[in-house]
Each structure stands twice: as C-alpha cells, then as structure tokens.
Amino acid sequence: MATRSIRPTGGKERIPFYRNVKVIGILAQLIFLALVVMGFWVLYNNVTTALERANIPANFNFLRARAGIPIGESPIRYNTADTYARALWVGVLNTLKVSLVGVVLATLLGILVGVMRLSSNWLLRQIASIYVETIRNTPLAVQLVFWFFAVLVPLPPRISGPIELPGGAYFSQVGLALPWLYPSYSFSAWVPWLVGAVALFVLLVWVRWVQIRRSERPGNPWLLPLVAALGLAAVGYVVTERTSELPPTSTNYLPDRGRGTVFVEGEGGSSRFLPYAAVRVTIPEGQLRDITQSFNESRRRVYSSFRFPALRDHEVGAAEVTFADPESDAASRLSIHYLNFPSSGFLYEDRNGNGEYDPGEEVSEAGTGFNGVPLVLTVENFERRVVADRNGQFRMPQFEPVGAGGAAETAEAEAAPPPAASASPAALFGAPRTPTASGDEAAETGALEATVEVLPTGPLVLSVPTIPRSDYEGGVRLTAAFMALLLGLVIYTASFIAEIVRGGIQAVNKGQREAAKSLGLSDAQTFNLVVFPQALRIILPPLISQYLNLTKNSSLALLITYPDFFAIGRIVANQTGATVPIILIIIAGYLTISLIFAFILNIVNERLALVER
C-alpha cells in the first residue's frame, strides 16, 4: 500500500504484540524456560537411554545388597557382610568426624594466627604472615598428599618400634594411639545419676541467677552448680561401681591366633558379645616367634636384629630369647645381644671370645641385611590387662606352647585337611602349600595354658593402647590418614580464618580501643571485653562459609586413603556400576550436611548480631 491511513487515536494506541515490551519480556522468559526445560529433558533422556544401552543400573536397589568392600576405619560397627547403604553411612560419619574436629581446631588456630598478625611483636607478626601467605596460596590437595605421603607415612618409625609417649600413648607411621575412656557394662546403671546431675546443675544455675539478679552485685552463677553436679555424678559413679555386678560371661580366646571375644550369657542359653569389657589374660609359660631381620631404623643395614611384639616390663615375670633351632648352624656361631629386653636386640658373632658383645661384631649375613634366623621368646607369667573393643574382641600377641618348633608345625600342616576350594585354590606358582590348621584345632591340641578373666569395672573403663602384632589394640586410635587429613584441613582453613579474624579486629573502630584505655582497662581486658566481642559480629558470617568449605574439602580424603563419604561413594559406584545414583546420593548427602551446619551456625549468628532498633 502506498498510502497509510492515519487513524485518530482516542488516547489509546494499539501496539503490535511483538513490539510490546511487556509481551516481549514474558515471551523471552517463556522461551528461556522452554530452553531450560528442554535442556534438562535432553540431558535426562540421554542419561537414561545411555544407561539402558550400557546396562548400567539407574535405581537405588543396589543399596540393600551386600557390600563386600572392606573399609579401614569406621566409627560404627561395619563388616563386609553389611549393605552398601551402611557402607555409605560409615562414610558420612567419617566425614562428620573429621569435619567437626577440624572446625574446632581450625577456629582455634585461625584466631591465634589472626591475632598474631596484629601483634606489636615483629617476629610474631612475620611468622603469622609467612604462614598465611604460604598456606593459602598452595592447593589443598598438594598439602594433603604432602602430609600423608611425605611426612606421616615415611618419617615416623614402623609400628614394630613405636615412639612411646607419656601416659601410655604410642606414635608410629600407622598413626597415634591414645588412652581413652569407654562405657562398660555398668554404664547404664550410672545414667540416672548423670541425668540427675544435669538436672541439679540446671536448677542451681537458675537459683543462683535469680539470687545474683536480686542482690544486684556481680557474681558467678556457674561455679557452685558445676561443683555440686560433678559431686553428684562422682557419688553415683562410686555407688554404681559398688552395686552393679558383672553379668555371667564367657570367652573364646585362641592364643595362637592372638584373639578372643567376650560374650555375655543371656537368658535361655543365648549369648551375645560384651563390648568394652576389661579382660586379664595370664599365660604361665608361652612362646613368641620372630625371624631376625635387617636393622633398618635409619636405613643403615648393619645388624641382624629381632623385635618381638612390645611387651612391657610389668607384664612378664621372666623372659628369655633363644634360637628356635639350637642345632642350627647360626646357633653354633652367633650370640644374641639384647638392646631392650625382651622386645628387641640383635645377633652378633663373638669373634674375640670374651662372651659379650663388642662393637664391630655385628653380623649381616647374605649382605642384604636379612638373615632369617628364627628365634623364640619364652615368656613366663605373662599377664596383660586389655579392654575389648566395641565388638567384644580383644587381641594379644600370638603365643605358642613352649617347644612348638618347626617340626611340630609341619606335622600339623600335613595333618590338616585340604582347604575348601572357595577359600584357597591351589597355588599357581611354585609348590602348592596347604594352610596350617585352624586356630580352634591348635587350641584344642596345644598344651598352652591360658586363663582369661573378665574383670569387674566401674561405669567407665580406661583403655590403654597396646601393640599385639602390627596394629594398635585398645585406646582410641587416630590413623595416619585421619591425622594427615585433619592436619591438612586445619592448617589450610586456619589461614583463611586468620585473615577473617584480622579483618574483623581491624574493622572495630579505633575509638573503641581508645575509650577502653581511658577507662583504665588493661590490654587484655580491652581485647577480650571490648574489641573481640565487636569483631565477632563481623567475623562470624564469613567464618561460617569457611566451616562449610572445610567440610566439603574433606572430600579430598580419597587422595590419602581416608574412607570418607566421597571415597566410599566412589568405591561403591565402581563395584556396582551405579554411577549416576551414587553421584546423586553424594550430592544430596553433602548438601544436607552443609545445610544443617549452616542452619545451626546462622542461629548462632542471629543471636550475636547487633540488635538494631
């Protein structure tokens, strides 16, 4: 059309919909929504068809199947007969364990370093800034691998020669073992007393609070109630210890396996294991075996050394180390020198014939340091008190009856029935070898006398670590992987927390400090009562996100063998092929943990925030 008619407008002009900003806006959003929905649909469709084609399960049924995967450490009872769901739950608990401990330690270290950065002492200030700059500029994964593979595994001594720390703790490359208190069979009888103590505490605090309010004078409402509550708990402890009786128990200790379980006899002949029972094992006469080996404490292979399981002096009446085969060539030429009787020592060749060891008489046969001369440690009146674990199981060094030499062992091996095919197929390389007889048979035929007593204890029982073989028993144990993860996370996160703390303190107005000084408050009082409480309000929100970071960063545990949620999730995915469901579970799990953390911390934050009118 050549001409265009101009219509008179009555104040309202119709705009075509494609030029209407409102309509375009809605349309654009609809298109965007459609694209997003389509994108998700394509993804979903792709994943499901691909999974179907590749025969990969896309449901959660596998969770109820038997897992069969071994897990190194677990805060709850777990064995390979448990389900995948329980294996994942163990992972969640391991993640929570390292996160909670990590958060507390990182906060303490972070505040310390943050305050140090503001110190007037030049050296402290420099140390703190070097720490912060180095740590926060290095990737966490690198730090974790450093702590585990470069520090905690290669540097500490082997478990056979651990560092003994005061108080009965042990440290070695396997980790740190500390004495720990566990609830015993009579703990439940003590619980009412504890509840009473808590109630008394609350009541007294309330009474004291009201009193102080009324008197309008400063006072401490906590001290007296605390003393009273502790007193009540202590009285309850003594009463429970006196009155509760040890239930009838039985044990199935196998000396040559070095393990036993404590059972408690239930009604109707049923029995179940008794957790955390204190047990005393006495062996009038028994033998431990060892083969001499290279002395590689410092990787210098000089001696042919031996090292029996760590026995403590008070545990044995008498002990003697002899050659297992007195007729052997080694026994006729070599002598035994004790370094730390009876646990360790080495062989020497008495070249000058004076009957004792002189420097230079060490032997290292075959040049490689390994000698392989069998030795036995004969122990008389061995007595050890241990506390069983949560499965009622306790472990001892593996004792044999005196005189059970190599000949007896081979005879036993020949007499043993062929092993079940499923358990042990014939050897592939070299000569086939039948495993030696099982522990039960040996215990029946052997002449080793061992008595196991289950000891009555109070509601709490102190468990002291021992080393029966090549692992810790009793106490609480921090594995090298756990320590490496904790160290890495704490040191890394603390460097960020330090900066947050520094920022928070510096943000407090200088006038506040000056006012406090003019009131005559000391430096410490100024900091504790005036500056820090105000800084805390600024610090808290960014601190919360650091806590969440620490929790999420713990998923790097799979680099260093710590079985956290992510590591176990990956193993399960690999064994079942159910990758997608597992990833969904892992995402949901971390989301839940983080949201709960954030929820709790935000409540704290709200309580502390400045109340604005």
Next chain:
Amino acid sequence: MRKWFVGSALCVLIASFTVAQAQGKLAEVRNRGSLVCGVNDVLPGFGTVNEEGEHEGFDVDFCKAIAAAVLGDADAVTYRPLSAQERFTAVQTGEVDVLIRNTTWTSSRDTEVGLNFGPVIFYDGQGFMVRRDSGIESLEDLEGRRIGVQSGTTTELNLADVMSALDIQYEPVIFETSDQLVAAYDDGAVDAWTTDKSGLASLLISLSDPEEHRILDATISKEPLAPAVLHGDDEWYDVVKWVIFGLMEAEEYGITSENVRELAETSTNPNIQRILGAEPSAVEQIGLEADAIATAIEAVGNYGEIYERNLGEGTPFNIPRGLNAQYYEGGLIYGMPFR
C-alpha cells in the same frame, strides 16, 4: 528463532551417537592396514613402554602376532594404552580391534559388557606380597595385620571374601592408585599388599630392595587373563582365537621363530604342515593367508618363546611357568588342533 535452531541442532547432535558398522572387523583391519590393539602401558613384563618409546611385553607380543598373521607385518600395530576403567568402553565403541590388557575373563564381562574372550594366554591368581622379615608365611599369619589393596578392583572383593571365609581378621587399607599402594608398602605402612600375582611379580622389581620381599605361595582367586574382542563378529573372533592357538600349537610341535621357515618347507609331519600352511586349507578356512601362522611365529616366536622373552628366567620377573606350562608338562596351555 535462531535460539530454537541452535537448540534443536544441539539435541540432534547429542542424540545421534550411533556408530554404523558396515563391514566386518577383519576387512576393516585389512583396509586400514594396521591393527588397533588396546594394551597396558604401566605393567612391566605384560605391557609397558621401553626407553625407545616402543610398546613391549607379553600382551604386546600377542598384538604383534595377530598383526603379523592378518597383515603380514608385526609392526603394523597401533597401540592404544588403556586404563582399567577405559578398557571395556574402548572395545564396545570399536575404538580398539582387540583388547589384550591383562584382563580377567569373567561371566559378567563376557555377557553384560558384551565381549568375547579368546584363549586364556595367562593363568593368574590373586596373591600377596610381604616382607621377608615380617614372619608372614601363610594366609593365617595375616591375622591382625594391615593389608593394602587398590580400590574398585575385583581384588578388593576377593580379599574380603576369602579372609572372612578363613576367619582371618585384618585391617584393610584402601588406596586409590597402584602407585600409592606400592609406595606405602615400600615405606612399611602396610604389612602386605595384594593384587594379581603377575602384577606382584612385575612390580616387585620397582621396590627399593626387591630382595627383602617375597610373594606368598597362597593364591586366593582364579584370574584367567585372555584377549577380548567385541561380541557379534564371529569372523574376527575366529582369527584372534586361532592365531593364539597357532602359537600354542607351535610350542607343542617345536616350531620356533628360528626354524619355522625351514620346517615349512621340509617338515613331513602333517600337523606341522597344516599349521604352517603347506596344506593351505587349514589356515585359509580361518580367513587368513596360508602362511599367516608361520608369519606370526617368525615375527614373535611360539607361546613358549613369548613367555620366556617377557616373563621367563632371563627377565627380572622370573615367573615360573606353573599353570602356564603346556598341558603335557602339567600346565593348562592347550592349543586346539588345526585340522
């Protein structure tokens, strides 16, 4: 509208990931002029890369044998190093023609994963490595010890099953990679570590002092290692099977890389004649040239020669033939007859 277009184009692109297979694998390999072989490159003795950057090892020699038989040239192989996780996908998608990467023949891999396994070339089993000075001599001695194992493998599951069957309690330490596991064992952080015995023997020499360690006699699982091809191409499956049977038969009849040409002309033994192509039909039935097996033997030697060269006494691994000896010497290696 362009958004729509881009979006739908993307969908089509994502959704169309199907590979049409027009021809059989044998013809495909011949047209290409090279065999794509999925191998391991970090397991000394079985599949590794030497200082000159060439692939070598027990598994690799079987790749060469198949290439020699099909293409007449043992060097016409394109090696595709694969990880344990990648290997099956590589076969399923046709990325590799044959997978010879210390892979255990199991029912789920044969059916669910969609592979076909050729003759077992190495009978393996899961074992344990310990320090000589640890006093561990049998599985029972592992009671209360720390055992390292690699995560996501069948060895992890076998370990748990066997130990619970024998009522041996141990502490598992699970490592993400084999390297970490070996390093931790070398540092003494675990008392024993477990994997296939061939892997133990192969990695033993990488420890700081191999003399200090030993592999326990006990074997806790069956691990038959076999080459694998994609299910559904019988012609190609036959080729892989019979080249390997040919190498096994060659050892039985004393045909070596040295004397193969001479025997091909002079031998009057009908069995040897059939294998080496003097009587062409036996080999031609498989779809190969009459002298294909002879070419393969000339290139890499018979089964025994391959074994000795890569794993035998002259090598650092020195794995006894054991189950991998010929059937007439008490082993399980049994080449099917050419007829």
